[in-house]
Amino acid sequence: MTTTHAAPAPAHEVPPSPYRRGTVPKAAIVAGLGGLLFGYDTGIVSAALLYVTPEYSLGEFAQQAFVAVLLAGAIVGVLVGGTVADRFGRKPTLIGLALLYTLGALGSSAVPWLPVIFASRFVLGLCVGASSLAVPMYIAEIAPAKVRGRLVSFNQLFVALGIFVSYLVGYALAPTQSWRWMIGLAAVPALIMFVGMLGLPESPRWLAARGQVERARGILDRLRPDPAEVAGELGQIAEATAQERAVSWRSLFASRGVRRGITIGVVVAATNQLAGVNAIIYYAPTMLTRAGFGDSAAILASVGIGGAFLLFTLIGLLLVDVLGRRPLLIGGTLLVAIALVAIGALYLFPQTELIGQLLVVGLVVYEGLFAASLGIAIWLVNSEIFPNHVRGKASSFGTVTHWGLDLVISLVVLTVITHLSATVLFWAFAVFAVTGAAVLWRILPETKGRTLEDIEQELEHGAITTRV
Numbered sequence: 001m002t003t004t005h006a007a008p009a010p011a012h013e014v015p016p017s018p019y020r021r022g023t024v025p026k027a028a029i030v031a032g033l034g035g036l037l038f039g040y041d042t043g044i045v046s047a048a049l050l051y052v053t054p055e056y057s058l059g060e061f062a063q064q065a066f067v068a069v070l071l072a073g074a075i076v077g078v079l080v081g082g083t084v085a086d087r088f089g090r091k092p093t094l095i096g097l098a099l100l101y102t103l104g105a106l107g108s109s110a111v112p113w114l115p116v117i118f119a120s121r122f123v124l125g126l127c128v129g130a131s132s133l134a135v136p137m138y139i140a141e142i143a144p145a146k147v148r149g150r151l152v153s154f155n156q157l158f159v160a161l162g163i164f165v166s167y168l169v170g171y172a173l174a175p176t177q178s179w180r181w182m183i184g185l186a187a188v189p190a191l192i193m194f195v196g197m198l199g200l201p202e203s204p205r206w207l208a209a210r211g212q213v214e215r216a217r218g219i220l221d222r223l224r225p226d227p228a229e230v231a232g233e234l235g236q237i238a239e240a241t242a243q244e245r246a247v248s249w250r251s252l253f254a255s256r257g258v259r260r261g262i263t264i265g266v267v268v269a270a271t272n273q274l275a276g277v278n279a280i281i282y283y284a285p286t287m288l289t290r291a292g293f294g295d296s297a298a299i300l301a302s303v304g305i306g307g308a309f310l311l312f313t314l315i316g317l318l319l320v321d322v323l324g325r326r327p328l329l330i331g332g333t334l335l336v337a338i339a340l341v342a343i344g345a346l347y348l349f350p351q352t353e354l355i356g357q358l359l360v361v362g363l364v365v366y367e368g369l370f371a372a373s374l375g376i377a378i379w380l381v382n383s384e385i386f387p388n389h390v391r392g393k394a395s396s397f398g399t400v401t402h403w404g405l406d407l408v409i410s411l412v413v414l415t416v417i418t419h420l421s422a423t424v425l426f427w428a429f430a431v432f433a434v435t436g437a438a439v440l441w442r443i444l445p446e447t448k449g450r451t452l453e454d455i456e457q458e459l460e461h462g463a464i465t466t467r468v
Contacts, residue, residue, distance in 0.1 A: 037190055
């Protein structure tokens with residue numbers, strides 16, 4: 001009697017299988033934890049700095065360096081993150097980032113030696129910068145076209161959520177001054193992200209671009225309900241990959257439209273940072289304690305600031321397809337400038353209880369206005385003003401501008417307040433915001449409801465559409 005055995009399944013990472021409802025949302029949520037960690041690690045420093053400073057006798061420059069070292073790491077992470085994700089794959093990159101997030105969080109909190117803490121914060125910065133590229137990239141490549149924009153924007157919502165959670169944690173631990181726990185708790189979502197990513201598929205686009213078409217097809221069968229959609233998407237991936245391989249850094253500037261797009265992306269990123277949002281995210285409690293608040297009261301006020309940032313990020317995501325990009329971005333930036341002028345003016349008065357309350361209200365209003373306009377615009381505009389085949393390279397100019405200016409601002413905020421005044425700082429941010437809005441008024445096209453091809457042709461010919 002002959003015994004027959006079933007042939008072993010091919011050793012694919014994800015074998016062809018029927019469509020599984022819910023895989024894409026699950027993948028977006030798990031990968032989105034990278035965005036949450038991005039927000040948490042950049043936000044938690046605002047509370048932790050109040051207690052790190054006396055423990056290690058940090059001077060003004062050292063306080064700014066404690067903030068800035070993470071941003072220096074973020075710049076390096078942005079520069080190398082895309083290359084790592086392209087070489088090793090989106091999934092392994094995100095798994096590696098989750099592990100590095102864990103190590104960086106523990107090294108920043110569990111080790112007593114200040115140089116090791118600084119080095120660990122640099123590692124956290126590497127993760128923040130790389131995840132700002134890798135997370136939206138992974139989500140965009142596994143999501144169906146009809147919900148891609150919504151799911152990619154989901155990452156920005158997670159960033160805002162991470163900032164808000166960091167403020168809540170900072171307030172909860174303020175009575176015990178447990179700054180090590182504040183920073184170290186980032187290891188929890190990092191470990192959840194690590195475990196969650198193990199069960200998720202690789203990007204089918206990355207696989208197909210490297211000739212692993214059958215593995216890509218098997219994953220798409222799992223992610224898409226319609227076989228015809230799978231075949232069509234594989235064809236689109238092949239065409240897009242061929243176009244991308246033909247693009248060099250030098251060839252980017254051969255197209256007038258791409259050059260204009262790069263200019264827009266850089267201006268949006270510069271306005272985003274020079275309007276001062278991260279100066280407030282990093283230093284709000286320090287600013288408030290200098291204005292007469294106690295530590296706990298200052299951190300509690302920052303919870304309101306973080307809550308406004310989260311709420312208005314959601315509102316902005318809902319409004320952007322209703323109002324359009326130009327009204328939301330340009331109008332919102334002008335309102336941000338008005339809020340900055342008002343905050344600066346409050347510092348001219350003696351710091352009474354009433355002035356302190358008005359200052360908190362001003363910061364909350366500012367953060368809300370920023371979140372609903374510039375906060376979502378930097379990533380949205382960069383995703384819409386470039387053709388698909390040049391987007392990765394072309395949008396990197398805006399990304400590097402964002403992180404580079406973030407680093408510079410983090411290194412000068414306290415120095416400007418000490419030697420010039422908080423009023424000068426906030427009014428300077430207002431001038432930059434108005435300047436950015438004026439430039440964007442002239443160069444930013446309305447992209448709502450338009451195809452990438454229409455936008456590309458418009459930028460190529462220089463005529464700017466200002467209405468939907």
